[in-house]
Amino acid sequence: SPLFFRLRRPDWALIEVVFLWTSIAAMIAALAPISPTAALLIVPYILWVSFAAVLNRAIVALNRPFAAR
Numbered sequence: 001s002p003l004f005f006r007l008r009r010p011d012w013a014l015i016e017v018v019f020l021w022t023s024i025a026a027m028i029a030a031l032a033p034i035s036p037t038a039a040l041l042i043v044p045y046i047l048w049v050s051f052a053a054v055l056n057r058a059i060v061a062l063n064r065p066f067a068a069r
Helices: 010-034 038-062
Strands: none
Touching: 010 038
């Protein structure tokens, strides 16, 4: 994301990933009654975002503090 790579603010990107994860979960929940197959096809994406969030959290924990430049 531009927050992580361009602005070099992993702490802000970690907040952003919460909204991304929530929107993916909502999409899975909304698709499930319509097309269970479509909902299942989104599951790897939410797993990938979850893994990226764990990595992002580790970066934030290991590299605090982040200051605006």
